[in-house]
Amino acid sequence: MLELVEQLRAGNRRALARLLSYIQDEHPEARAALAELYPFTGRAHRIGVTGSPGAGKSSLVNSLAHAYRARGRTVGIIAVDPTSPFSGGAVLGDRIRMRDLAGDRGVFIRSMATRGSLGGLARTTGDAVHALDAAGFDVILIETVGAGQSEVDIAREAHTTLVVEAPGLGDDVQAIKAGILEIADILVVNKADRPDAQNTVRALKAMLDLGRSQAGRAWHHGRLLDQSETPLHAEPDGEGWQPPIIESVATAGTGIDDLLAAIDAHRDYLQRSGSLARWERVHIEADLAARLQQALLADFVRAVGPATLRTTIDRLARRELAPSAAVDQLLDRTNHQAH
Amino acid sequence: MPERKLRVLVAKPGLDGHDRGAKVIARALRDAGMEVIYTGLRQTPEMIVEAALQEDVDLIGLSILSGAHMALAPRILELLRENDLAEVRVIIGGIIPEEDIAALKAMGIAGVYGPGSSTADIIADIHRMVGAAAE
Ligand SMILES: Nc1nc2c(ncn2[C@@H]2O[C@H](COP(=O)(O)OP(=O)(O)OP(=O)(O)O)[C@@H](O)[C@H]2O)c(=O)[nH]1
Numbered sequence: 069m070l071e072l073v074e075q076l077r078a079g080n081r082r083a084l085a086r087l088l089s090y091i092q093d094e095h096p097e098a099r100a101a102l103a104e105l106y107p108f109t110g111r112a113h114r115i116g117v118t119g120s121p122g123a124g125k126s127s128l129v130n131s132l133a134h135a136y137r138a139r140g141r142t143v144g145i146i147a148v149d150p151t152s153p154f155s156g157g158a159v160l161g162d163r164i165r166m167r168d169l170a171g172d173r174g175v176f177i178r179s180m181a182t183r184g185s186l187g188g189l190a191r192t193t194g195d196a197v198h199a200l201d202a203a204g205f206d207v208i209l210i211e212t213v214g215a216g217q218s219e220v221d222i223a224r225e226a227h228t229t230l231v232v233e234a235p236g237l238g239d240d241v242q243a244i245k246a247g248i249l250e251i252a253d254i255l256v257v258n259k260a261d262r263p264d265a266q267n268t269v270r271a272l273k274a275m276l277d278l279g280r281s282q283a284g285r286a287w288h289h290g291r292l293l294d295q296s297e298t299p300l301h302a303e304p305d306g307e308g309w310q311p312p313i314i315e316s317v318a319t320a321g322t323g324i325d326d327l328l329a330a331i332d333a334h335r336d337y338l339q340r341s342g343s344l345a346r347w348e349r350v351h352i353e354a355d356l357a358a359r360l361q362q363a364l365l366a367d368f369v370r371a372v373g374p375a376t377l378r379t380t381i382d383r384l385a386r387r388e389l390a391p392s393a394a395v396d397q398l399l400d401r402t403n404h405q406a407h
Numbered sequence: 408m409p410e411r412k413l414r415v416l417v418a419k420p421g422l423d424g425h426d427r428g429a430k431v432i433a434r435a436l437r438d439a440g441m442e443v444i445y446t447g448l449r450q451t452p453e454m455i456v457e458a459a460l461q462e463d464v465d466l467i468g469l470s471i472l473s474g475a476h477m478a479l480a481p482r483i484l485e486l487l488r489e490n491d492l493a494e495v496r497v498i499i500g501g502i503i504p505e506e507d508i509a510a511l512k513a514m515g516i517a518g519v520y521g522p523g524s525s526t527a528d529i530i531a532d533i534h535r536m537v538g539a540a541a542e
């Protein structure tokens with residue numbers, strides 16, 4: 069076993085921190101360590117926290133972590149913030165709201181920059197979650213970038229996805245894009261201490277009712293196999309999960325017990341309905357698809373070589389060749405080389 | 408291509424009120440391509456070192472206006488050593504009397520920056536201090 073892996077499994081927090089850096093830097097050491105750690109993953113309950121900027125995600129993560137600690141569960145936290153496209157740097161500020169958790173060795177918080185990936189998470193967030201899982205944390209809270217519409221990647225990484233909204237974030241209904249509602253297992257209206265909170269609750273209820281008339285929530289990401297057609301959240305008998313709306317005041321801890329109860333209910337539902345096993349397969353399939361895509365493309369580019377790619381791009385730019393024909397030609401070429 | 412990014416913790420220990428200076432430096436470091444973990448006001452030395460450990464940072468930037476630097480700096484350095492984090496560089500920005508600067512440097516603070524310091528100089532210094540680690 070790698071020393072880093074041994075240390076991490078023995079509870080060494082520094083080893084975990086170091087591995088998380090290797091993971092984010094896509095250092096070769098990360099690959100080897102994650103391969104050894106994989107058998108130890110799959111235990112933690114992964115909870116995603118997404119929603120509009122400033123809705124109170126970090127504050128909610130803080131109070132949720134507190135509540136889990138009070139129940140004796142250990143908590144790993146990954147908080148993702150965007151990388152600046154101009155400089156490649158980032159200011160990661162989610163820890164500001166998590167100061168209550170300082171000094172508790174049952175909590176480990178790690179900030180991650182997106183490093184150019186869209187969708188609300190970093191490309192390596194999944195691997196970082198694996199590392200926390202293998203390190204033995206019971207609950208893993210994943211806070212996405214607050215973008216309000218496109219951060220649907222979290223549904224692939226979390227067993228239970230919380231979508232957090234708050235009153236007064238501009239146009240309430242506009243802020244809540246259809247895509248984000250689709251991934252919500254639980255809706256949280258935070259800042260319920262604000263007078264206009266009930267408007268947000270009403271708007272969400274109305275949107276949920278609309279959504280319910282549509283068929284079960286399908287899964288579009290990273291499909292490899294046609295046979296896994298059963299929608300992720302619909303039970304065979306048609307009795308799926310109905311996302312509840314929970315009101316909270318994250319900064320005061322109000323509503324957190326209700327939220328924890330809803331999360332527990334969702335986990336029970338996942339287990340009872342067989343959705344958990346299905347989630348696991350879909351998650352693994354999507355992950356495999358993403359890895360295959362990346363590896364095959366890198367392989368392919370290497371096999372074709374830069375000269376051919378350049379001339380192909382030239383011909384595309386001159387409109388001598390259509391993109392679909394270019395793909396056929398390139399594939400043909402490598403197939404011939406292989407035989 | 409994957410690359411090693413410099414990670415810096417910017418913290419504001421002590422009880423004094425505002426963090427304008429800390430925010431300015433956090434943004435300047437971001438604009439220089441670094442990943443800055445910003446922890447906000449009223450951080451104890453224990454909180455700072457714990458965050459540095461979890462975030463695996465290369466450098467800690469402390470903003471100290473309270474005059475408590477001669478108490479805070481040695482405590483943070485001590486905690487870093489206790490946690491096997493002695494290689495993490497520590498710099499201080501704030502109002503530091505001339506006569507304390509030599510003492511801070513002697514105890515292991517890698518750089519001290521007064522109110523007139525240019526962010527460009529600080530960034531160049533950081534690259535010199537931890538740049539080798541980024542290779
Ligand atoms: N009144 C009120 N304010 C809150 C509540 N929860 C959070 N806040 C405040 O809302 C602001 C944003 O909170 P965060 O927890 O940082 O929100 P966030 O969604 O993590 O923000 P980003 O990560 O920047 O998208 C802070 O000033 C919080 O103190 C709440 O329940 N009620």
Ligand SMILES: [Mg+2]
Nearest residue numbers: 125126162211
């Ligand atoms: Mg946040």
